[in-house]
Amino acid sequence: MERTIFYEQVRDRLIRYARVDTQSARVSDTVPTTKKQFDLAYLLRDELTAIGAADVWLDEEKCVLYGRVPATAAGGMAFGLVTHMDTAPDAPGANCRPWVLENYDGGDILLNGEKGIVMSPREFPNLKNYVGQDLILTDGTTLLGGDDKAAIAAVMTMAEHLLKHPELPHGPIALAFTPDEEVGGLARDLDLDRFGAKVAYTLDGDYLGYYEDETFNASHATVLFRGRSVHTGTAKGIMVNAGDLAAEFVSLLPPSWPRWT
Numbered sequence: 001m002e003r004t005i006f007y008e009q010v011r012d013r014l015i016r017y018a019r020v021d022t023q024s025a026r027v028s029d030t031v032p033t034t035k036k037q038f039d040l041a042y043l044l045r046d047e048l049t050a051i052g053a054a055d056v057w058l059d060e061e062k063c064v065l066y067g068r069v070p071a072t073a074a075g076g077m078a079f080g081l082v083t084h085m086d087t088a089p090d091a092p093g094a095n096c097r098p099w100v101l102e103n104y105d106g107g108d109i110l111l112n113g114e115k116g117i118v119m120s121p122r123e124f125p126n127l128k129n130y131v132g133q134d135l136i137l138t139d140g141t142t143l144l145g146g147d148d149k150a151a152i153a154a155v156m157t158m159a160e161h162l163l164k165h166p167e168l169p170h171g172p173i174a175l176a177f178t179p180d181e182e183v184g185g186l187a188r189d190l191d192l193d194r195f196g197a198k199v200a201y202t203l204d205g206d207y208l209g210y211y212e213d214e215t216f217n218a219s220h221a222t223v224l225f226r227g228r229s230v231h232t233g234t235a236k237g238i239m240v241n242a243g244d245l246a247a248e249f250v251s252l253l254p255p256s257w258p259r260w261t
């Protein structure tokens with residue numbers, strides 16, 4: 001597979017960002033849900049400054065990072081690129097050890113000889129789409145966090161290239177890097193005025209060339225039912241079973257909510 005001139009920059013950035021633990025948390029009373037997301041936010045802020053991005057600003061309360069690639073041509077409308085810094089809480093994110101498998105042959109991949117962890121196209125058939133390419137992997141004990149750090153690596157590399165080449169004509173490009181996407185926070189704390197673009201793309205997930213232009217609201221609620229525990233000898237008419245409350249609550253919900261088939 002032919003490598004683009006950006007190959008090494010994107011690869012090295014992804015590996016560098018993957019090593020920073022930015023796992024978010026489903027249960028948390030802080031903003032962002034984990035303070036360690038700031039570790040990557042500071043790193044990216046300094047990197048944006050170093051490559052010469054404009055209006056670099058980190059919201060030190062909300063952990064949202066902003067930057068801009070100024071226009072090199074008149075008349076262009078601003079557009080934005082949004083990526084997220086956190087990784088999913090479903091698998092460990094600390095001590096990520098990324099490595100590169102060059103020219104993947106389509107077979108099983110031994111991620112970890114010591115622990116016997118193998119990634120197989122039998123389990124992940126989409127691996128077959130990447131035969132002949134280089135894969136960035138982990139040792140199987142953590143997430144890589146390519147979601148969404150691969151996109152961050154691509155955005156940073158694009159920004160660096162455009163800032164180095166003002167002869168390439170383009171309008172203003174607004175950049176935002178957000179926390180807590182994996183736990184429902186995507187652009188919740190994005191300051192749209194500061195962001196400065198009326199249209200934007202979220203670069204996240206899925207395969208090359210895939211594009212979504214609509215979505216549905218997948219917000220969630222957590223409902224806690226508390227019963228009343230009473231000694232059974234005197235409980236009649238007083239004890240309340242939390243399961244009964246939950247069943248009553250569910251029965252009150254309209255049964256014809258749209259089903260996404």
Ligand SMILES: [Zn+2]
Nearest residue numbers: 147148204205
């Ligand atoms: Zn994502």
